[in-house]
Amino acid sequence: MAQDRSPLDRCNTALNESDVVGLRVNWPGRTVRLLLHVLALPAYGPVDPDTRRALVFTGVSLVRVLLRADRTFSRDYGNAIDLADADAADVFLASVGWSNPMYGWSFLNDPQLTEDWPERLSLVLDSGGPPAAHTLYWFCECGREEPGGDGAYCIEGDIRFDRLEVERADGTVIPLTSFAADGERWWEAFRTGDPRVSGEAQQSQPPSPAWT
Structure with a gap:
């Protein structure tokens, strides 16, 4: 059974940045x-x-990925770069030397976010069955050192799914309402000048453990 939409909508704020x-x-x-x-x-x-969180999607009917080179480091994207399978997308993400966070405040159930995609994509996995109830759009503007110099890329994707759970890195499930509230609380603290999220506090915070 598909999830109700309202708890998902609150997760948009938690996904920003x-x-x-x-x-x-x-x-x-x-x-x-x-x-x-x-x-x-x-x-x-x-x-x-x-800061590690995993979005766990089940009842997935469609996965699409679009990887393109940013030819001038200014969102001047080339053609889709083929990916052999989903593992290749994961390997690419692991290979980047720098990346920028997602922005835009809207990621769930917003079909206009992929309206400008080209017809040919890097990877499509389609169950062939009825479409699942919800979509999530994600992206990563990133780069890495390559033989000819630094290469810049944008990798983006969407996932059509029926249910979403959030887990910590150790597998502990976080209720969607708690995940959303933690993100909303961070942004409210930022807007009100809470010293816990000040620029100085962010710079002094040790790096989060890395995903493996």
Whole structure:
């Protein structure tokens, strides 16, 4: 059964300025894990030092990925670069040397976000059955050192799914309402000048553990 839309809508704020670092697809099981680093502030105490969160999608009917080179480092994108399979997308994300977080405040159930995509994509996995109820759009503007110099890219994708759960890196499930609230709380603290999320506090915070 598909999830109600309203808890999902609240997750848009929690996903803003999150970093996409991995895409793990179990296509026979119609399950996708999107690995992120997020901005999260608990109800009490300091910012969570472990920013790793996995979005776990089940009942997936469609996965699409579009990888393109940014030819002038100014969103001047080339043609789609073929990816052999979903593992290749994950390997690419692991290979980048720098990346920018997602922005835009809208990622779930917003079909206009992919309206400008070219007809030919890098990877499409389609179950061939009825479309699932919801969509998530993700992207990562990134780059890496290559033999000819630094290369810049944009990799983006969408996932059509029936249900979403959020997990910490150790597999602990976080209720969607808690995930959304932690993100909303971080942005409210930022807007109101809370010292826990000040520029100085962010710079002094040790790096989060990395995904493996």
